Amino acid sequence: MAAEPPRARARRRDPEAARTIRDVAARAGVSTATVSRVVNGNYPVAAGTRTAVERAMRELGYVANAHARALAGSTTRVVGIVVSEIVDPFFAYIARGVQSEALSSGRLCLVCSTQGGDSAELRFVDLLLEQRADAVILVGGAVEDQEYFATIGQRAEQLAKSGSSLVLCGRPGLKAGVPAYAVDYDNAGGAAAITDHLLSAGHTRILYLGGPTTLSTTTARVRGFRQAYAARRLEHDPALVRTGAFGRQWGHDQTLRALDDGLDFTAVFAANDIVAAGVYAALRERGLSIPGDISVVGYDDVPVAVELQPALTTVRVPLEELGRAAVRAGIAGQQPSADPFAHQQQATTLGTVVVVRDSVAPPRAR
Amino acid sequence: MAAEPPRARARRRDPEAARTIRDVAARAGVSTATVSRVVNGNYPVAAGTRTAVERAMRELGYVANAHARALAGSTTRVVGIVVSEIVDPFFAYIARGVQSEALSSGRLCLVCSTQGGDSAELRFVDLLLEQRADAVILVGGAVEDQEYFATIGQRAEQLAKSGSSLVLCGRPGLKAGVPAYAVDYDNAGGAAAITDHLLSAGHTRILYLGGPTTLSTTTARVRGFRQAYAARRLEHDPALVRTGAFGRQWGHDQTLRALDDGLDFTAVFAANDIVAAGVYAALRERGLSIPGDISVVGYDDVPVAVELQPALTTVRVPLEELGRAAVRAGIAGQQPSADPFAHQQQATTLGTVVVVRDSVAPPRAR
DNA sequence: TTGAAAGCGCTAACAG
């Protein structure tokens, strides 16, 4: 076969393939630059030309290629969020806030769920790094491990280099100087407040139940729990803190065990509402009434709190707002107007509030 | 200033910017083609060369640019899923299945939540089209509207053209010839089965409650509900079907209204478990016991079903498996080995099972 | 086994 000019390969494009900006330009009789201008609407184009281009796009069923755009321009219009479990309402609500705020800034949301896989988080961050996401949001308590912090810090640097930013949501920030934002809520404060609620009702032997022992969320909540005792100059029995995991099953089993161990307590502070659901189930099995025999409180205020009978007194966390704030923080760095020196670590902390329902009563006299 | 050669602009790259394949090639003293080969590991490269390249990558902190890759190659390694509400466990579980199956095929998952916005779905499909997602999965009941079907069908064609595919998950398929896959579960069958469960217990006046009237899911479930009556040659009172919306509040309000209207029923079939939660709340307010006074069943078997007291008898839908199946169907078309004629509409239907718990008892004699 | 070079589709100077 005769040698064809090199361009021949390109010319022989699959006629079925998606239309490109060049096809539109040809059909409308203008240049690709003009098509780009009408698509982006960020530059003056004569009305007639615009109409012609728009018609050509419609007739051809033209759809811009986001990758070409990301490559040529600079922003990807995508934010990434990494959670540990998308079906957990705690994360689902945050994800909802992220997705809606992303959408209102014209971005799509890449959601990654690690399903508890420890190292999966880092893998996802790398994947998101490849995607050049405008912002990468890491949600939920982190393992408090220095080495891990260092690795994440290093990723933050890389992210910053490629023009995007890392946002830590619902977990403590990194050390100063690392280009990461932190958007958190007052974990310890909420725990202290609800503990105080229990203390006010007369409980002093409160069992704190749940949360992976090494998780930052757990340590913060336990800290708040202790602070509430300290604030009233009350002693707290260390045997009454049992951490280990989240989850309904875990809450159920540990409650039974605490009862079997003959632990003396009149109330339980479940690490979150899901654990509280397990506590309810266990107490019910043992014929103990809530709050008659034992008072129970939770944390997060996810929907199950109102399905439980009696309705659960818990700490409301502004989950959606947390997600929104994370996106705002993450894309703020993208704004051309942003002060370059502002790209230091910044932190936002949202407040929490105790929602009083029906699961707390004064301890039974004995 | 003296005129610089045109390339100057490009040469003056921000030295802080992310490293490219060219940087790695330079550092390793090889060509970019070689780097590409070691990155993709799909072509023989001398061991020594490979090592040198790998070291250069490590030293430079090189991270491939997914957009450049998508542009040059063809597959994007991203699947998109659009749901109506990410915090709804029904969708969250499907999303979990999608995300985990996507991950195991090395893909990331773009999750879009329309938050009930009617036309948002189409907008998201277009966005996903721009992303050239390997597969676009539309989840949940669709409005049964011919025009809408036509529009979606048209998008399916476009998707097919750009090498990706549309998967309808938990909703009926499009008409034959349209390049879309359908992965659904047996909506009518599940409804019929649980209705029969109620009928067996002796109920004949069952109130069907919930679901947007025009939603395919609703029509399918109501159809199954009626079929169960028909199968036993029983009459069914049309006044006992009240559709309109999903949601706890709606279930609550409508139950109250049905009671106030003096409707005669001994059991309620809630369109889903969330609606059932509302029914429980309303019945409790009126001092009616479940299942003593009224039996209740739900649909979906999401976690709240076991928190309700008494635990809810419901229909288990293989949500996660649905999501996984959708991804498999969607990326199957991508396989080079795929028979091009196989790209016809295909459908998969998963089964459902009735989960018997404590919310059904024979109707009270009267 | 490796390199050179031509694009993938789009944006953004720059020059009319």
Place this chain on the structure above:
DNA sequence: CTGTTAGCGCTTTCAA
């Protein structure tokens, strides 16, 4: 207001 053109970073022939 519009066209030209040089890339963005990568993959993939084609040649060596």
